[in-house]
Every structure is written in C-alpha cells, then in structure tokens.
Amino acid sequence: MLAKFFAYYRPWKTLFILDFSCAVVSALLELGFPMAIRAFVDDLLPTQQWGLILLASAGLLVIYLTNTALIAVVVYWGHKLGINIETEMRRKAFDHLQKQSFRFFDDNNSGHLVARVTKDLEEIGEVAHHGPEDLFIAAMTFVGAFALMFAVNPKLALITAAIVPLIAWITSRYGAQMTANWQQIYSRVGDFNVRIVENVGGIRIVQAFANEDHERRLFARDNANYRRTKLEAYRIIAASSSLSYMGTRLIQLVVMVAGSYFVLRGELSNGGFVGFLLLVNVFFRPIDKMLSVIETYPKGIAGFRRYLALLESEPEIVDRPGAVSVTALRGDVRYSGVSFGYAKGRSVFRNVDLEIRAGDTVAVVGPSGTGKTTLCSLLPRFYEIEAGSITIDGIDIRDMTLVSLRSQIGIVQQDVFLFGGSIRDNIVYGRLGASEADILEAARRARLDDMIAAMPDGLDTVIGERGVKLSGGQKQRLAIARMFLKNPPILILDEATSALDTRTEREIQRSLEELSRGRTTLVIAHRLATIRNADRIVVVDHSGIAEQGTHDELMRRGGAYSSLHVLQ
Numbered sequence: 001m002l003a004k005f006f007a008y009y010r011p012w013k014t015l016f017i018l019d020f021s022c023a024v025v026s027a028l029l030e031l032g033f034p035m036a037i038r039a040f041v042d043d044l045l046p047t048q049q050w051g052l053i054l055l056a057s058a059g060l061l062v063i064y065l066t067n068t069a070l071i072a073v074v075v076y077w078g079h080k081l082g083i084n085i086e087t088e089m090r091r092k093a094f095d096h097l098q099k100q101s102f103r104f105f106d107d108n109n110s111g112h113l114v115a116r117v118t119k120d121l122e123e124i125g126e127v128a129h130h131g132p133e134d135l136f137i138a139a140m141t142f143v144g145a146f147a148l149m150f151a152v153n154p155k156l157a158l159i160t161a162a163i164v165p166l167i168a169w170i171t172s173r174y175g176a177q178m179t180a181n182w183q184q185i186y187s188r189v190g191d192f193n194v195r196i197v198e199n200v201g202g203i204r205i206v207q208a209f210a211n212e213d214h215e216r217r218l219f220a221r222d223n224a225n226y227r228r229t230k231l232e233a234y235r236i237i238a239a240s241s242s243l244s245y246m247g248t249r250l251i252q253l254v255v256m257v258a259g260s261y262f263v264l265r266g267e268l269s270n271g272g273f274v275g276f277l278l279l280v281n282v283f284f285r286p287i288d289k290m291l292s293v294i295e296t297y298p299k300g301i302a303g304f305r306r307y308l309a310l311l312e313s314e315p316e317i318v319d320r321p322g323a324v325s326v327t328a329l330r331g332d333v334r335y336s337g338v339s340f341g342y343a344k345g346r347s348v349f350r351n352v353d354l355e356i357r358a359g360d361t362v363a364v365v366g367p368s369g370t371g372k373t374t375l376c377s378l379l380p381r382f383y384e385i386e387a388g389s390i391t392i393d394g395i396d397i398r399d400m401t402l403v404s405l406r407s408q409i410g411i412v413q414q415d416v417f418l419f420g421g422s423i424r425d426n427i428v429y430g431r432l433g434a435s436e437a438d439i440l441e442a443a444r445r446a447r448l449d450d451m452i453a454a455m456p457d458g459l460d461t462v463i464g465e466r467g468v469k470l471s472g473g474q475k476q477r478l479a480i481a482r483m484f485l486k487n488p489p490i491l492i493l494d495e496a497t498s499a500l501d502t503r504t505e506r507e508i509q510r511s512l513e514e515l516s517r518g519r520t521t522l523v524i525a526h527r528l529a530t531i532r533n534a535d536r537i538v539v540v541d542h543s544g545i546a547e548q549g550t551h552d553e554l555m556r557r558g559g560a561y562s563s564l565h566v567l568q
C-alpha cells in the first residue's frame, strides 16, 4: 500500500526534494544550536571579550534568520506538495465515479460516495506532506541528538536514553488503536452524510408526511455514534500525549539531578550542562513529532485505504479493445435472444427477440414490474445483458465505444432530472457548446419559447435545485428541448407524460411526436391511448414478450393487449 501511496509523489519530485532538503538543513541547524551554546558558555564567556561575544551573537542571528526562511519554505511548499497530491487523488476519484456503471450506483449510497471524494481525502494531503518528512527528520534528529549528548557526557546520555523504550511502547500501542478508530470515524461520517443527503433531497416528502421527528431521531442516532467514535479518538490522544509528556518531563528532572551531580564532581562543564539540557529537548522533539504523526497518519491511511477501495472497484461496463466509434447511425435496432437479471439467478426476462426498423416507433406496454424500463436501459448499455445480443445497424452495441453509442441515443424520462443552473445550462446539456440560435430553436420546437419570454431573465432564469421552480410540464418541455438539441437517431421515451393533466399531456405529446419523427423510438407507455399510432406495440408480461403487432392486429387477436385495453 505504501508503494501505491508514494507513486503519487512522482509528478512533484522537485517540490518534494526542495521541501525535504530544507527540512533536513533546518533540523541540522536545530541540532547545532545546543553545541553553539555550550561553546559560548565554556569557551567564549571566559575570554571576557565583548567584541567576540557580539560577533558570535551576530553569527547566531544569521543562522536563526536562515532557519526562519527554511521553516517558511517547509511550511508553504510542503503543504503545497500535500494539496497537490490531494487534488490529484480527488480528480482521480471523481473521474473513476464517472466511469462506474448503473449497478455500482444501485449498490452504493451517494452519501458514502460524497464522503469518499471529500472528507476521506482531506487528511491524505496532510500525511503526504508530513509523513515521510517527519519520519525521516525524527529519526535523524533522534540519532543526531543522541550522538551529541554522548559526546558531551556518555553516562548522562545513557541515563536519558533509558526512557526511550517506554515512549516507543506508548507510541506503537496507541498508533494501532488510532488507525482502527479513524477508519470507524470515516464510516460514521459516511453514515450521516447519507442521512443528510437523503433528508435534504427528500425534505418535501418528510414534511408532507410530517415525519420530521422521526428524521430527527434517525439523525440523532448517527450523530451520537459519530460523537462516541470521536470521543474514543480523543481518549486515545489524551492518554498518549499526557503519558509521553510525563515521560519527557520526568527524564528532564532526572537529567537535572544527575547533571548537577556530574557538574559538582567536575565531570561536566557548565556549558556542557546547559547544552545537554537543550539537547534533551531536541532529543525528545522527534517523539512529539511521532505523536503528531500518530494523530494524522492513521487518519490519512484510513482515508487512503477507502480511496484505494474506490479506485480498485473496476467499472463493470467498459469499452472492448478495438471498439469502434459510431456516428450517424440509421437506427435499425435488434434484440436477439436477450436475457437479463439484476441479481444472479433472478432474471427479469429471458430470450427476448425484438426488432425495430430505423425510424419506426415501437411502444412497450405491460403490467408494472415486468421489465419495460429494464428492456430499454439495455440499449445504451446501462446494464450488461447476460445472453444474446443487441445490435444497431447490424453492429453489436458491445463493439461500439460507450460514448459514441450513448451519443446516438436520447432518453426522456418520467421524472426529469435537471441541474440547478439556468434554463440555458439545462438545454445546452444536450449538446455542450451549442450556439445561441440552436438553443433558441430547440426551445421553440419544445414549445418552451413562450415560457422563456415570460421569465424575467429569459434563458438565464435560474430554475432551482433539480428544477424545483418549474412545473411538471415545464420540466418535461425542458427535457424535450435538450433532446432536440442533442438530435440523436434513437429515442427512448420512458412514460414521459404520465404525470401531467390532459391538456398539457396532449401538448407535450405533440412535441414528442415531432421529436420522434424520423427517429427510431422506443416508448414505454401506460396510457394506451397515446400509443395507438405506434408502428408496433410490444406487450410484455413476467415471462417476456407476450405478443406484438399494430393496435388493430392486437385488438383483433383478443389477447393480453385487448384485455388491457378493455381495462383502461
């Protein structure tokens, strides 16, 4: 896993080297200061020459200033390195989400996915910056300080080092606990993200059912779980940092007592004593660093693990090697022996044959849950069929690139999804970069022009999240305008007008008829009246296609279609 982590440093090698070398030089200077102080007390003071003392002080000032500059570089460029890595990871995570198939989103909650791309990655940047640098410098300072302490007074150095196993034990014990704890914290954050995303998205339903109290209780539970896990983390931090504080202060006391003893016995100079006390601080600084690494590293690594899990979930539907990019298809669609099920061993339909000639309109009808929507969503390869094949103009859809296949198919859905921007943003989604004239023409053909003219900001009117500021009919028209702009040869209309009043439905129906003119169209309809003129009607039931033919043929046959008709 570490190798995968370090791979992210590759593009920022120069930045890393700059940051790292400045940090190393700064640490070396820190090691040098106690020795300079010792020389100052032992060698310079006894000369009683003010000129020399001031000169040495000026020298120290230069070194301090240099170190100040180094620290500034390390803090800024080091964090720059961290945020660069974090940004790259976030880009990759988002990119990976775009490639996932419908099934992935069926199985993963959007709140958790949001957490993956936001919160999980936050600490990785910190670890990327501090991790290797702190570890290396901690090791270097630790060894360096010990060597210098040993040079000043070996006995005192050994006494000081005796505390190290205790500190190491504290460090390793709490480190493992923290990693496990942070993984749990992330999962808790995901949980309440899910709760918030669902609550805010469905707030109208919540209020309509007056279920606010129920929602509050559910949220309170997740919030309390998060709090409990966080408290556990703070308990670990409190224990480890206070224990290590106690350890370092105890050893300082021991050094004070033992050092005084050595000074009185003449085994240690005054300067040596002062220098040694300063070195003890430097010696224990890596331990503080290690503790802060213990705090941030597990957060980063837990986030990185979840990030890797996301990146390693292979997209289910991808381009085959050698897939061709198709353009301007005629739209001859053929399903041959197609079988499909969402879960293994539970098929929605089996061995379905269906042919739609280019430009024809075929309506799919049948009882709820028989797989009408499913049948249509196989054409743009939102799900992969289990057996058989689907071809367009004789080419298997699996031999086409996904992007080109989907560019040839337009879908107008029952509940239109609109983005939160303006009317223009939503129409232009059909063909990004379309000209103003084309956008207006698409709006006109979808009979949206009167509404746009009546709006204060025209095309730039903001329609609210998911288009809440529009009526159902207006949303449908916007979706149709978007499709006029996209202008695909194949259309799927999924129950597009079921939620509207009769008059609006008739108007929208007219726009849809205009939209489907000259395009291969698959209509999923419940209202049989709207599909009477379809070139063919396919009736599905729980075992697949029950019958197909024109309205008149099916009525004459007196089968499933005619009984549905009688029912309506």
Ligand SMILES: Nc1ncnc2c1ncn2[C@@H]1O[C@H](COP(=O)(O)OP(=O)(O)OP(=O)(O)O)[C@@H](O)[C@H]1O
Residues within 6 Å of the ligand: 106, 342, 343, 348, 367, 368, 369, 370, 371, 372, 373, 374, 375
């Ligand atoms: N994403 C999904 N994951 C798992 N099962 C699904 C999924 N979507 C639909 N199903 C199941 O597949 C079956 C067919 O559903 P589908 O939506 O295709 O039916 P439909 O005929 O379009 O229904 P309706 O007329 O009610 O819209 C149903 O049993 C449904 O529960």
